[in-house]
Amino acid sequence: MIMKEQNKLLIPSLAITAPIVAFPTVFLFYVSLHQYILFIQEIKFIWLENFNNIITSKEFLQSFGITAIFVGASTFFTLLFGLALALILNEDLKGKGVFRTLFTLPAIIPPVVAGFAWKFLLNSEVGFIGGYILPHLGYGGSVLGNPKLALLAVIMADVWSRMPLMFLILLAGLQAIPPDLYEAAEIDGANYWKALRYITLPSMRSAIIIALIIRFIDAFNLLETIFVMTSGGPGIATQTFPLLGWKIGFQYYNLGEAAALAIIMLLMTILVSQALIRRMRS
Amino acid sequence: MSTSIHTRSIWTKVVLYFILSIFLVFFLFPIIWLVISSIKTHYQTLVIPPKLLFKPTIGAYRKIITGGMLKSFKNSIVISFVDIVLALLLSIPAAYSLARFKSKFNENIGFWFLTVRMAPAFGVIVPMYIVIRYLKLLDTTYAVNVAHLLINLPFAIWLLKGYFEELPLEIEESALIDGANRLQTLIWVVLPTSVPMIISVAILTFMFSWNEFLFAFVLTSNQGVTVPVLVAALAGTMTFDWPLMCAVSIGAMIPAFIFVFIVQRYIVRGLTLGALK
Numbered sequence: 001m002i003m004k005e006q007n008k009l010l011i012p013s014l015a016i017t018a019p020i021v022a023f024p025t026v027f028l029f030y031v032s033l034h035q036y037i038l039f040i041q042e043i044k045f046i047w048l049e050n051f052n053n054i055i056t057s058k059e060f061l062q063s064f065g066i067t068a069i070f071v072g073a074s075t076f077f078t079l080l081f082g083l084a085l086a087l088i089l090n091e092d093l094k095g096k097g098v099f100r101t102l103f104t105l106p107a108i109i110p111p112v113v114a115g116f117a118w119k120f121l122l123n124s125e126v127g128f129i130g131g132y133i134l135p136h137l138g139y140g141g142s143v144l145g146n147p148k149l150a151l152l153a154v155i156m157a158d159v160w161s162r163m164p165l166m167f168l169i170l171l172a173g174l175q176a177i178p179p180d181l182y183e184a185a186e187i188d189g190a191n192y193w194k195a196l197r198y199i200t201l202p203s204m205r206s207a208i209i210i211a212l213i214i215r216f217i218d219a220f221n222l223l224e225t226i227f228v229m230t231s232g233g234p235g236i237a238t239q240t241f242p243l244l245g246w247k248i249g250f251q252y253y254n255l256g257e258a259a260a261l262a263i264i265m266l267l268m269t270i271l272v273s274q275a276l277i278r279r280m281r282s
Numbered sequence: 283m284s285t286s287i288h289t290r291s292i293w294t295k296v297v298l299y300f301i302l303s304i305f306l307v308f309f310l311f312p313i314i315w316l317v318i319s320s321i322k323t324h325y326q327t328l329v330i331p332p333k334l335l336f337k338p339t340i341g342a343y344r345k346i347i348t349g350g351m352l353k354s355f356k357n358s359i360v361i362s363f364v365d366i367v368l369a370l371l372l373s374i375p376a377a378y379s380l381a382r383f384k385s386k387f388n389e390n391i392g393f394w395f396l397t398v399r400m401a402p403a404f405g406v407i408v409p410m411y412i413v414i415r416y417l418k419l420l421d422t423t424y425a426v427n428v429a430h431l432l433i434n435l436p437f438a439i440w441l442l443k444g445y446f447e448e449l450p451l452e453i454e455e456s457a458l459i460d461g462a463n464r465l466q467t468l469i470w471v472v473l474p475t476s477v478p479m480i481i482s483v484a485i486l487t488f489m490f491s492w493n494e495f496l497f498a499f500v501l502t503s504n505q506g507v508t509v510p511v512l513v514a515a516l517a518g519t520m521t522f523d524w525p526l527m528c529a530v531s532i533g534a535m536i537p538a539f540i541f542v543f544i545v546q547r548y549i550v551r552g553l554t555l556g557a558l559k
Contacts, residue, residue, distance in 0.1 A: 013375035014383070020372075021436045025397045027409035036412075085305060088298050091290065099302055106309055108538035110493040112510040113531045116517045117312040120319070126524060128315055131330050160312065221402040224495045224510070228517050245404040250500060255408050262405020269400045 031259040038253035050260035059236065059244060060261075067240040069151065071219045074158045078215055079208070081159070082166030087196075089167075090174045100171075107164035114161035115228030119144065122153055144230050147237035154226045154238050161225065162218065166211050173207020174200070209280040213273045220269060241265055313535070320528035327524040342525035346533065349526075351512060355533060358509040361426050361498075362491035368427070369434045369487045370480065377442035378468050395436040403496045406433070411500055423506045429497040434487045441486075445479045446472065485541060492537055509534045 032051070035044040054060055085103060089096050106114065122130040124142040134143070143149045177200065185195050201208075223242040226232065232239035232247065239247075241261065249258025290298075319327050321338040346352060398406060410429050419425045449472065457467045473480070495510040502511060513534055516527045 011379075013372075013379050017372055017376040017435065017439065020432060021395065021398070021439070024406050024409050024432055025401065027412075028401070028405055031408055031412070081305070084301070088302060091298060093295065093298060093302075099306070102306060103309055105313065105539070108489060108535075108541070109313070110495070110510050110513070110534050110538075112493075112495045112513045112517070113316075113534050114312075116513055116527060116531055117316055119517060120524065120528070121312060121315060126328050126330065126522075128332060132332065160308065164309070217400055221400075223403060224514075227495075228514050231518075242402050242404055245402060246496075249404055249408060255412065259405060259408050262402050262408065265405065266397060266401045270397075273400070 028259050028262060031255055032263050034256050036254075036256035036259070038255055046256075050256045051264065054248075054257055054261050054264065059239075062236060063239050063241050063244040066151065066236070066238065067220065070155060070158075070222075070238075070240050071216065073155045074162070074219045075212065075215045077155070077159045078163045078166045078219075079170075079211060082163050082211070083170050083208070085163075085167045086170040086174050087200075089171060103167055104164050106161050107168070109161060111161060111222070111224035112228050114157055115225040118153065118157040118160070118225075119229045145234055147234055150230050150234060150237050154229055157225050157229060158219065158222060162215065166215060169211045169214070170204065170207055173204045173211075176207075177203045206280050209276050213276050216272055216276075217269055220265065316528045316531050320525055320532050322525050324523060324525055342523075342529035345523075345526050346529055351530065354507045354509050354512040357423050357426075357506055358492060361423050361430065361508060362488050364427055365430045365434060365491045366484050366487050368431055369438050370484060372431075373435055373438035373442055373483070374473070374480070375465075375468065377439045378446050378472065380439065380443045381446035395440040398433060398436050407497050407500050410497065414501060421502045421504055421506045425501040426498045426506055426508060429501060430491045430494060433494075433497075434490055437490075438483050438487060441483055442476075442479065445476065449475065481545065485545065488541075489538060492534075 033045060033047060035042075035046045035049070089100055089103075093099075109117075121127045122143040124130045124134075124140070124145075130143045134140070143153050181199050181203065182195060185199055190198070221242055222240070223246060226238050226240060226243055227246070230238045232243035242265075245258050245261045245265070248254050248261065320342050321340065322336060323339055323341060326333065326336050346355075407429070410432065414420060414425045414428070419428075454467050454471055457471045458464070462470070493510060494508075495514060498506070498508040499511045499514065502508070507515075509530070513527070513530055516523070516530060
């Protein structure tokens with residue numbers, strides 16, 4: 001039991017780090033229950049008024065719809081394409097190592113740069129796509145100035161920058177499947193698609209759900225790419241929750257309401273990921 | 283992979299390579315386009331249809347230096363390296379303690395670790411902004427450093443804790459019986475076996491810090507500006523100096539690309555780390 005005696009020595013390191021770790025979330029709760037407006041000295045405790053103001057506002061509902069479309073579409077396409085790529089690059093192809101490395105690149109590019117790259121490409125005057133290819137296809141207008149296309153564009157930019165991560169996670173899941181499962185299937189006369197349906201996908205269940213959780217949290221909280229590309233516009237066409245929160249907190253200086261929205265988002269995140277985790281375990 | 287389920291006809295392979303090429307164009311074209319545009323003159327970037335042959339210039343890169351923008355690169359480098367050092371120094375002992383020091387308290391602590399990562403950044407920055415403003419540290423690299431540490435530390439502890447829990451206890455126990463104390467055991471017995479994991483955590487810390495935009499954007503205005511803030515600021519102005527913006531973007535990508543080619547297996551490991559736990 002020599003280990004137990006020595007355990008006392010571990011307390012100092014925990015005593016230093018625990019407050020650092022707990023501080024942001026604890027203080028966030030505190031702020032959310034107060035009327036906390038920057039540059040106004042008085043801070044008033046107002047129970048759940050901030051939450052009430054947020055939920056009953058028109059912009060909250062609009063943003064909810066936009067967030068749902070953005071998160072849904074972006075999650076769906078990153079996972080679908082990521083899975084397709086993982087399946088292809090798990091094949092016995094020449095040069096797959098090079099492909100894997102190249103496909104990893106967008107995952108490590110700063111999100112603001114990803115946003116800028118697409119903003120530049122889609123620019124209707126000088127962009128390669130927006131100013132050259134699209135006019136040839138018959139669309140000469142501005143992409144990021146059009147509400148529907150702007151939303152599509154930020155989804156595409158997000159798929160571009162986040163699909164590689166999904167690909168890596170799913171490829172890791174794919175490579176963890178024991179090969180003897182396929183040998184047995186082959187004896188039973190299964191073809192590739194049958195094996196995919198009955199062996200590959202079921203075996204990847206937890207990898208897929210984990211990828212889904214990570215992707216959901218990531219897309220739900222994404223700010224940078226949209227901020228650089230459209231700042232939530234035109235109008236509020238791409239104003240997902242994080243952009244709404246940014247506007248409330250740092251343009252209207254209403255930190256209390258921004259904190260309340262952050263906590264609402266945090267609760268939604270916890271609910272969704274708990275539900276997904278439960279599916280994974282069942 | 284010798285089963286017939288995995289043997290492919292030549293045509294299947296052609297189709298697969300075709301699909302891969304489409305993805306390759308989609309992934310690489312924006313990056314290549316940034317590189318090409320960064321070595322054009324301002325006038326050349328405005329020409330539509332774009333010319334494939336032009337005389338390259340490094341004028342945009344020179345402008346980064348003459349325009350005083352190197353400072354944000356210096357800030358970003360300092361912030362991310364200080365962050366790696368602080369995050370490792372604090373997270374290794376804390377994670378080790380949590381892994382070995384079982385109590386009710388630490389069963390629940392995992393929740394707090396993850397909330398910071400699950401909460402939206404604009405929310406996490408609210409308390410940080412209030413405190414840093416109160417401490418009069420706005421627009422300093424310290425402010426950004428502290429903010430990044432607050433995000434990186436819980437994540438690093440959580441990852442390392444999971445790793446340390448998997449290590450066999452026997453060697454540590456015999457070191458303790460031989461008279462080493464806990465700190466010595468950690469340094470001489472545990473750490474040497476954990477190097478790959480620690481490198482992965484260091485890379486994750488670096489990438490978060492180097493790429494992070496919102497905290498740096500809120501906390502700095504002039505002196506403490508980091509590279510992502512510079513990119514966003516340039517992209518938001520109306521005087522579009524495309525070659526310069528592309529050159530700064532390339533500069534922002536370079537450290538990560540260097541990492542990819544030097545420590546590729548740690549990168550993939552680092553990126554997927556969250557998934558394996």
